[in-house]
Amino acid sequence: MIKYLGSKRLLLDLIGDAVERVAPGPTVLDLFSGTSRVGHALKRRGFRVVANDHNAYAHALARCYVEADLDDVDRDARLLIDEFNHLPGRPGYFTETFCERSRFFQPKNGARIDAIREVIAAKGLRPDLEAVLLVSLMEAADRVDSTTGVQMAYLKQWAPRAFNDLELRMPAVLPRPAAGGCAALCRDALDAARHTAADVAYIDPPYNQHSYLGNYHVWESLVRWDKPAVYGVACKRADCRERRSVFNSRPRFDGAMLELLAEIQAPVVIVSFSNEGWLARERLEAMLRGLFFSRAHVATVAVDFRRYVGAQIGIHNPRGEKVGQVSHLRNTEYLFIAADRPVAAAVAGLSATARTGHAHDA
Numbered sequence: 001m002i003k004y005l006g007s008k009r010l011l012l013d014l015i016g017d018a019v020e021r022v023a024p025g026p027t028v029l030d031l032f033s034g035t036s037r038v039g040h041a042l043k044r045r046g047f048r049v050v051a052n053d054h055n056a057y058a059h060a061l062a063r064c065y066v067e068a069d070l071d072d073v074d075r076d077a078r079l080l081i082d083e084f085n086h087l088p089g090r091p092g093y094f095t096e097t098f099c100e101r102s103r104f105f106q107p108k109n110g111a112r113i114d115a116i117r118e119v120i121a122a123k124g125l126r127p128d129l130e131a132v133l134l135v136s137l138m139e140a141a142d143r144v145d146s147t148t149g150v151q152m153a154y155l156k157q158w159a160p161r162a163f164n165d166l167e168l169r170m171p172a173v174l175p176r177p178a179a180g181g182c183a184a185l186c187r188d189a190l191d192a193a194r195h196t197a198a199d200v201a202y203i204d205p206p207y208n209q210h211s212y213l214g215n216y217h218v219w220e221s222l223v224r225w226d227k228p229a230v231y232g233v234a235c236k237r238a239d240c241r242e243r244r245s246v247f248n249s250r251p252r253f254d255g256a257m258l259e260l261l262a263e264i265q266a267p268v269v270i271v272s273f274s275n276e277g278w279l280a281r282e283r284l285e286a287m288l289r290g291l292f293f294s295r296a297h298v299a300t301v302a303v304d305f306r307r308y309v310g311a312q313i314g315i316h317n318p319r320g321e322k323v324g325q326v327s328h329l330r331n332t333e334y335l336f337i338a339a340d341r342p343v344a345a346a347v348a349g350l351s352a353t354a355r356t357g358h359a360h361d362a
Helices: 009-022 037-044 056-067 070-085 093-100 107-123 127-142 189-195 217-224 250-263 281-289 309-313
Strands: 027-030 048-052 183-185 200-203 268-274 297-306 330-339
Touching: 009 037, 009 200, 009 268, 009 297, 009 330, 027 037, 037 048, 037 056, 048 056, 056 127, 056 183, 056 217, 070 107, 070 127, 093 107, 093 217, 107 127, 127 217, 189 250, 250 281, 268 281, 281 297, 281 330
Parallel strands: 027 048, 027 200, 048 183, 200 268
Antiparallel strands: 268 330, 297 330
């Protein structure tokens, strides 16, 4: 999957084990699905997953890795991927914007991305198949980019991988789970929570002021293919200035989290959070204890990690030049489990299932 700040790759076993131990039924709602790593892992375990994210690129990932079923898309997707891998490049908006005005990709790869994306748009494919092909293209582009993992900036010197040729591969689409067909939503988290009942609600909100849209604006433009006006050295979409999540605002985060929890329609709530986030452990535990008419049972699992790869590399400005200093190299990831019944015994020893490594590496 794509490189992603906030990825739960190294917490998947912990999250999956927690869900299996406390879920009273098979349906899990993932309200901030991002790359859909968590939803994909839970679908693999047999759960019926409903993945939600308001960004178009994340919705495409959820359609591919959660909603799409292998038997429905495998043959057609592989044939089209083979066709696309033989398409010659044709420079267009993507090449001009992300290879010439900025330097996220080599022009040879930008031209092939342009050509493939135009063909996908022209084919009028059904949504699940189109999502698989968009994700295949996104992941192929991710393997030849020249960034530290986010698209706030590109490297001053080309990353070695940027010289490789773009090559599409079949994403790891899963068969339909026994619990039933999964779904992908593209809604505001509050709206999705308000209208989606589940057995478990999983919440992994943004931790700070950095917008996922701003961090991954290239993927948003690639998926939407709306060829928007851009600004700045990084050629961000113009709407990055307006499309801000309330969860990226420090003054509003506490109230937004309370409002979201009040809308949850599930007897179990699991929250991923970090000690680098805007709410302290004690505050989040207090919020969760207020669930179920203030009778919620809450358990917390804490896991120590090295910080994400960007912290190891350092802080860079939009021109890819290193600026500033890294303050610390370790952080604590929390998994909060709240339910309408006791959960402490069920989740005892869960931290042993989390592997040591980077907390946020994709």
